[in-house]
Amino acid sequence: MHKELVDVERVSLYKSKNMSKYTEDDLKVELENKEYEYGFYTDIESETFPAGLNEDIVRAISKKKNEPQWMTDWRLEAFRAWQQMEEPEWANVNYEKPDFQAVSYYSAPKKKDKYASLDEVDPELLETFKKLGISLDEQKKLAGVAMDIVVDSVSVATTFKKTLAEKGIIFMSISEAIQEHPELVKKYLGTVVPQKDNFYAALNSAVFSDGSFCYIPKGVRCPMELSTYFRINQGGTGQFERTLVIADEGSYVSYLEGCTAPSRDENQLHAAVVELIALDDAEIKYSTVQNWYPGNKEGKGGVFNFVTKRGLCEKNAKISWTQVETGSAVTWKYPSCVLKGDNSIGEFYSIAVTNNFQQADTGTKMIHLGKNTKSTIISKGISAGKSQNSYRGLVQIGARAENARNFSQCDSLLMGNNCGAHTFPYIESKNASAKIEHEATTSKIGEDQVFYCNQRGIPTEKAIALIVNGFSKEVLNKLPMEFAVEAQKLLEISLEGSVG
Amino acid sequence: MLQIKNLHASVEDKDILKGINLEIKAGEVHAIMGPNGAGKSTLSSIIAGNENYEVTEGEIFLDGEEISELAPEERAHKGVFLSFQYPVEIPGVSVTNFIKTAINEKRKANGEEEMPANEMLKKIREKSELLEMDRKFLSRSLNEGFSGGEKKRNEIFQMAMLEPKIAILDETDSGLDIDALRIVANGVNKLKNENNAVLVITHYQRLLDYIVPDFVHVLMDGKIVKTGGADLALELEEKGYDWIKQEQTA
Numbered sequence: 208m209h210k211e212l213v214d215v216e217r218v219s220l221y222k223s224k225n226m227s228k229y230t231e232d233d234l235k236v237e238l239e240n241k242e243y244e245y246g247f248y249t250d251i252e253s254e255t256f257p258a259g260l261n262e263d264i265v266r267a268i269s270k271k272k273n274e275p276q277w278m279t280d281w282r283l284e285a286f287r288a289w290q291q292m293e294e295p296e297w298a299n300v301n302y303e304k305p306d307f308q309a310v311s312y313y314s315a316p317k318k319k320d321k322y323a324s325l326d327e328v329d330p331e332l333l334e335t336f337k338k339l340g341i342s343l344d345e346q347k348k349l350a351g352v353a354m355d356i357v358v359d360s361v362s363v364a365t366t367f368k369k370t371l372a373e374k375g376i377i378f379m380s381i382s383e384a385i386q387e388h389p390e391l392v393k394k395y396l397g398t399v400v401p402q403k404d405n406f407y408a409a410l411n412s413a414v415f416s417d418g419s420f421c422y423i424p425k426g427v428r429c430p431m432e433l434s435t436y437f438r439i440n441q442g443g444t445g446q447f448e449r450t451l452v453i454a455d456e457g458s459y460v461s462y463l464e465g466c467t468a469p470s471r472d473e474n475q476l477h478a479a480v481v482e483l484i485a486l487d488d489a490e491i492k493y494s495t496v497q498n499w500y501p502g503n504k505e506g507k508g509g510v511f512n513f514v515t516k517r518g519l520c521e522k523n524a525k526i527s528w529t530q531v532e533t534g535s536a537v538t539w540k541y542p543s544c545v546l547k548g549d550n551s552i553g554e555f556y557s558i559a560v561t562n563n564f565q566q567a568d569t570g571t572k573m574i575h576l577g578k579n580t581k582s583t584i585i586s587k588g589i590s591a592g593k594s595q596n597s598y599r600g601l602v603q604i605g606a607r608a609e610n611a612r613n614f615s616q617c618d619s620l621l622m623g624n625n626c627g628a629h630t631f632p633y634i635e636s637k638n639a640s641a642k643i644e645h646e647a648t649t650s651k652i653g654e655d656q657v658f659y660c661n662q663r664g665i666p667t668e669k670a671i672a673l674i675v676n677g678f679s680k681e682v683l684n685k686l687p688m689e690f691a692v693e694a695q696k697l698l699e700i701s702l703e704g705s706v707g
Numbered sequence: 708m709l710q711i712k713n714l715h716a717s718v719e720d721k722d723i724l725k726g727i728n729l730e731i732k733a734g735e736v737h738a739i740m741g742p743n744g745a746g747k748s749t750l751s752s753i754i755a756g757n758e759n760y761e762v763t764e765g766e767i768f769l770d771g772e773e774i775s776e777l778a779p780e781e782r783a784h785k786g787v788f789l790s791f792q793y794p795v796e797i798p799g800v801s802v803t804n805f806i807k808t809a810i811n812e813k814r815k816a817n818g819e820e821e822m823p824a825n826e827m828l829k830k831i832r833e834k835s836e837l838l839e840m841d842r843k844f845l846s847r848s849l850n851e852g853f854s855g856g857e858k859k860r861n862e863i864f865q866m867a868m869l870e871p872k873i874a875i876l877d878e879t880d881s882g883l884d885i886d887a888l889r890i891v892a893n894g895v896n897k898l899k900n901e902n903n904a905v906l907v908i909t910h911y912q913r914l915l916d917y918i919v920p921d922f923v924h925v926l927m928d929g930k931i932v933k934t935g936g937a938d939l940a941l942e943l944e945e946k947g948y949d950w951i952k953q954e955q956t957a
């Protein structure tokens with residue numbers, strides 16, 4: 208793409224980000240100076256760093272984002288730790304390990320080529336949008352069609368921002384937050400998922416490109432679902448996303464992440480980190496729908512999704528994770544709760560669907576530290592094709608955690624004879640007063656169930672959808688309404704053609 | 708309405724039906740009786756289109772149209788209903804949601820709009836009352852944890868909702884206590900009219916006390932060996948099947 212075109216696009220992007228301070232001139236200056244700032248950086252037009260990872264790259268990322276010294280040091284510390292670590296192998300997944308030196312760790316906000324109209328977009332993608340019931344305007348946005356009526360979405364976003372600002376809620380990209388609210392970021396970043404937590408978290412800490420930041424002040428109930436949909440600068444989530452949500456004392460927030468529309472991201476490796484902090488009496492509800500490219504029917508391509516998500520609950524606080532995972536070739540993900548405060552509550556509701564050659568190793572950790580802490584785990588795994596679907600969960604009761612309670616239920620549904628469902632529950636209790644329950648079932652969609660539906664006039668595809676939705680109902684019910692309907696359709700689409 | 712001509716069928720290369728001929732006219736009730744293993748349930752599965760059975764010879768007509776090559780859902784759309792001997796459980800799918808889906812799929816297949824919600828609700832109420840079903844029952848997961856009687860009542864409820872042309876009741880009396888039997892039979896009788904037909908498949912005569920057949924057929928070793936009126940069922944109840952067997956070999 209021609210350089211000037213890129214410039215103009217970037218500017219409009221920044222403008223819509225509501226960063227009025229950043230002008231076209233600033234951008235030009237930045238672009239001109241870059242060559243000098245980064246000696247190795249030659250190809251300005253492509254806006255991508257050379258492949259490979261070393262301290263210079265980490266520094267360059269930090270500098271590019273104009274970060275304060277403490278942030279740069281924090282990243283470097285993570286990088287040094289990462290160098291000493293090894294990629295974990297305990298998960299029940301099999302894949303060719305990425306060559307971390309072959310990856311480029313920074314590229315400008317991804318810009319796909321714009322299409323002039325929807326007619327030029329892959330019809331298969333449009334068909335999927337249609338099935339999901341996504342509005343035309345939104346379809347254009349998702350497929351990367353140049354929009355005529357950008358005004359609409361901007362005005363929606365503006366009203367939205369105004370409402371939030373009135374309540375003192377901060378909702379912006381993490382890069383902006385580092386600039387505008389360094390005290391909050393500094394205080395909480397890495398407190399739940401330390402830099403050295405695990406291989407991928409360390410990598411993310413060193414190189415994270417962007418992500419979301421959210422702060423709900425004391426006693427405020429966030430009046431709407433916060434969603435990455437609404438954050439205008441969310442043009443395609445980054446490869447190394449970093450999210451930090453802080454709910455101050457007595458506040459409440461429901462946060463939606465992801466997208467039901469298929470993401471045709473060509474980045475193979477995704478390593479995100481999400482940290483939630485629920486202070487005394489606060490509640491965070493975090494819902495995810497993940498539909499990254501799962502690879503083709505032969506198992507070629509697809510995203511490796513290695514995510515670390517963890518929340519910390521102070522006294523009487525509550526964190527609920529709800530996830531619908533249908534995408535990615537390999538998923539490694541365990542949204543967890545550290546129930547530090549007395550009477551705190553952790554919940555995990557998950558639906559993981561694998562089809563064709565997908566592999567998922569997902570579950571949760573509930574770490575009970577405080578007294579009277581409670582946790583609930585409902586996991587629904589659906590495997591089809593030649594896929595492998597594992598639940599891995601840890602329930603840990605600390606010595607101080609008097610009267611801790613846990614209930615876990617792990618259900619697996621198999622479709623066909625070539626897929627696998629596995630359950631790896633770990634239970635560790637250091638307190639005799641704990642009550643821990645674990646239930647697990649494995650079932651198969653029976654020919655007799657399908658025939659029964661057929662006999663009532665329900666065709667096989669629809670019958671499968673009905674059975675799967677029934678199986679997943681307890682989790683679907685936990686999703687915010689607008690997400691639930693789309694997620695339900697997504698389940699149908701993900702399993703299309705999985706029954707002969 | 709339903710016409711079966713020289714029907715032969717097998718499962719895993721074992722011949723089960725060996726030339727069935729049967730004609731059921733609109734407004735009629737037929738019963739098929741026979742000892743265990745005679746092929747009664749096979750016959751009902753084949754009419755409904757269960758692909759585990761292979762039709763090796765013969766034809767099945769519904770209102771003059773050959774249906775033996777049609778998918779089970781297509782037959783359902785045309786008005787074939789099977790009340791299962793062992794209805795399956797579908798966890799998480801409520802009785803209401805299931806029947807709503809079934810009705811709308813049928814309407815869609817027949818080029819009709821979805822049934823409006825208020826009409827659906829009214830119909831569900833009406834038919835569930837007919838079968839003396841508790842309102843709470845309707846929001847339970849389909850057949851999950853249902854007693855034998857509840858399962859069968861739910862089958863007839865679905866039949867009432869779908870209003871089929873031909874309803875096949877496969878051992879509907881098994882697992883029913885006398886009260887449930889009366890309710891189910893009463894439901895079937897109220898649904899019967901000049902434009903539909905019922906095929907009752909049963910091992911015992913007692914259901915036929917309530918649903919009185921116009922014709923009784925005896926199925927043995929894959930063939931209909933005797934046909935008579937309602938009194939034939941009583942005779943079978945009294946004498947068992949052996950005398951027919953002897954009649955056959957004699």
